[in-house]
Amino acid sequence: xxxxxxxxxxxxxxxxxxxxxxxxxxxxxxxxxxxxxxxxxxxxxxxxxxxxxxxxxxxxxxxxxxxxxxxxxxxxxxxxxxxxxxxxxxxxxxxxxxxxxxxxxxxxxxxxxxxxxxxxxxxxxxxxxxxxxxxxxxxxxxxxxxxxxxxxxxxxxxxxxxxxxxxxxxxxxxxxxxxxxxxxxxxxxxxxxxxxxxxxxxxxxxxxxxxxxxxxxxxxxxxxxxxxxxxxxxxxxxxxxxxxxxxxxxxxxxxxxxxxxxxxxxxxxxxxxxxxxxxxxxxxxxxx
Amino acid sequence: xxxxxxxxxxxxxxxxxxxxxxxxxxxxxxxxxxxxxxxxxxxxxxxxxxxxxxxxxxxxxxxxxxxxxxxxxxxxxxxxxxxxxxxxxxxxxxxxxxxxxxxxxxxxxxxxxxxxxxxxxxxxxxxxxxxxxxxxxxxxxxxxxxxxxxxxxxxxxxxxxxxxxxxxxxxxxxxxxxxxxxxxxxxxxxxxxxxxxxxxxxxxxxxxxxxxxxxxxxxxxxxxxxxxxxxxxxxxxxxxxxxxxxxxxxxxxxxxxxxxxxxxxxxxxxxxxxxxxxxxxxxxxxxx
Numbered sequence: 330x331x332x333x334x335x336x337x338x339x340x341x342x343x344x345x346x347x348x349x350x351x352x353x354x355x356x357x358x359x360x361x362x363x364x365x366x367x368x369x370x371x372x373x374x375x376x377x378x379x380x381x382x383x384x385x386x387x388x389x390x391x392x393x394x395x396x397x398x399x400x401x402x403x404x405x406x407x408x409x410x411x412x413x414x415x416x417x418x419x420x421x422x423x424x425x426x427x428x429x430x431x432x433x434x435x436x437x438x439x440x441x442x443x444x445x446x447x448x449x450x451x452x453x454x455x456x457x458x459x460x461x462x463x464x465x466x467x468x469x470x471x472x473x474x475x476x477x478x479x480x481x482x483x484x485x486x487x488x489x490x491x492x493x494x495x496x497x498x499x500x501x502x503x504x505x506x507x508x509x510x511x512x513x514x515x516x517x518x519x520x521x522x523x524x525x526x527x528x529x530x531x532x533x534x535x536x537x538x539x540x541x542x543x544x545x546x547x548x549x550x551x552x553x554x555x556x557x558x559x560x561x562x563x564x565x566x567x568x569x570x571x572x573x574x575x576x577x578x579x580x581x582x583x584x585x586x587x588x589x590x591x592x593x594x595x596x597x598x599x600x601x602x603x604x605x606x607x608x609x610x611x612x613x614x615x616x617x
Numbered sequence: 618x619x620x621x622x623x624x625x626x627x628x629x630x631x632x633x634x635x636x637x638x639x640x641x642x643x644x645x646x647x648x649x650x651x652x653x654x655x656x657x658x659x660x661x662x663x664x665x666x667x668x669x670x671x672x673x674x675x676x677x678x679x680x681x682x683x684x685x686x687x688x689x690x691x692x693x694x695x696x697x698x699x700x701x702x703x704x705x706x707x708x709x710x711x712x713x714x715x716x717x718x719x720x721x722x723x724x725x726x727x728x729x730x731x732x733x734x735x736x737x738x739x740x741x742x743x744x745x746x747x748x749x750x751x752x753x754x755x756x757x758x759x760x761x762x763x764x765x766x767x768x769x770x771x772x773x774x775x776x777x778x779x780x781x782x783x784x785x786x787x788x789x790x791x792x793x794x795x796x797x798x799x800x801x802x803x804x805x806x807x808x809x810x811x812x813x814x815x816x817x818x819x820x821x822x823x824x825x826x827x828x829x830x831x832x833x834x835x836x837x838x839x840x841x842x843x844x845x846x847x848x849x850x851x852x853x854x855x856x857x858x859x860x861x862x863x864x865x866x867x868x869x870x871x872x873x874x875x876x877x878x879x880x881x882x883x884x885x886x887x888x889x890x891x892x893x894x895x896x897x898x899x900x901x902x903x904x905x
Contacts, residue, residue, distance in 0.1 A: 535887060
């Protein structure tokens with residue numbers, strides 16, 4: 330009988346990546362799922378510690394490359410329903426790396442000035458510089474989701490944006506930017522629980538308004554809009570990843586793992602110095 | 618015999634603040650000192666944990682206030698000799714708070730464009746927005762220190778800058794910005810050790826050049842330039858703090874404590890909501 334080689338375990342990226350251009354059925358993905366984790370929360374906690382060390386090391390290499398002429402950068406796009414944990418992901422995942430190498434841009438309601446430009450103008454301005462990890466907490470995808478669901482712009486405006494976004498992201502990839510797009514996938518029931526918890530906590534009232542519950546009431550319309558965006562803007566070079574997000578520990582583990590895998594793929598080495606180590610050492614040691 | 622009330626322990630700010638406008642003698646301040654810490658490194662580690670929780674809470678209040686119309690912001694200016702630990706302070710101290718509420722600006726050699734503007738132009742552009750903590754890793758103080766020591770501009774250029782800086786910082790304070798200026802005070806011997814360690818670590822070569830050792834050789838000239846800057850730009854509303862920095866654990870503890878004390882002084886409350894909690898709760902609970 331022929332011996333079969335055991336296939337290597339799939340990467341987290343492979344487990345969570347949507348197949349580009351294929352129809353997306355979010356109802357078929359369990360928001361409480363934990364793909365890639367065996368052993369539950371405890372095991373993930375240990376793995377998270379290790380990943381944090383790797384991520385810090387990789388981020389420093391990225392930063393070093395940017396400071397020595399490299400053009401690599403990473404853009405992490407976070408999308409998801411309200412309460413899906415975009416802010417928590419920034420705090421817990423990006424909180425693991427040197428703040429010096431991270432830029433965070435949160436996109437809310439556009440300003441007057443932003444509305445006088447095309448929809449990519451404001452995101453273009455917040456792209457990370459070479460050597461940095463940039464995070465978009467909401468992004469240009471709001472312009473094919475919230476604007477559509479709330480009827481802020483007509484179909485003739487939002488519909489061409491899928492193609493515009495694809496060409497724009499392609500350009501970023503061409504220029505050395507890794508575009509890592511993550512949809513935080515939360516269930517309607519978990520979202521209801523989190524909204525209720527916010528109402529119970531006066532420290533969270535400032536970030537709450539009746540609009541949030543209006544939007545929660547439009548869950549199905551948002552799901553439809555997201556499914557179309559994930560399908561039409563999932564490309565080979567800039568695919569979408571769906572991270573089950575009902576469990577915060579899994580969400581943090583998975584986004585950390587995605588970052589680690591994408592940064593590892595860049596194969597970054599420490600830049601060499603441009604000086605004579607022995608000579609500089611001698612100068613230091615012989616000085617009074 | 619009259620009973621004397623025990624004086625309260627001085628704050629870290631009081632312990633480390635330079636008296637405005639008085640002559641500064643850095644040789645008289647021990648770089649291995651640990652003012653405010655009793656019990657050494659272990660005790661400071663425990664205290665650091667508590668301070669980290671306080672800092673995260675205060676930062677979130679600051680952020681909330683900024684998102685609801687408040688104008689408060691904090692600018693942490695880090696200066697010090699090369700190897701004094703500015704980068705490490707950013708990583709360890711600011712790494713304790715939500716990256717969303719922190720902006721970090723590192724100022725290196727000015728670009729061509731920056732040189733075509735006055736020296737405050739580039740720092741003005743990197744000021745933190747309302748609700749944020751901004752960190753300057755090096756700052757406008759380079760323009761009265763390194764430019765002077767290296768002879769890049771004549772005295773007639775750098776000398777008037779002390780007054781210009783004071784008026785500019787005064788404006789920031791007027792506008793609701795807390796200006797927290799920290800000089801990381803390291804000894805020449807510790808600096809030599811750290812430079813040698815960098816030479817021994819190929820992962821650090823990219824941030825090293827012979828210029829660093831040239832500058833290290835000008836230790837006394839840098840000390841003189843700093844002493845004058847600390848004296849002439851230490852004002853009542855924007856004083857300088859000298860943090861002994863030979864011990865990294867103390868440096869991290871002290872800068873965290875300074876931030877906590879300055880943020881506490883702002884007396885920030887959680888902004889109130891603008892909605893009817895009971896009504897919103899009912900809407901959530903009655904939805905299918």
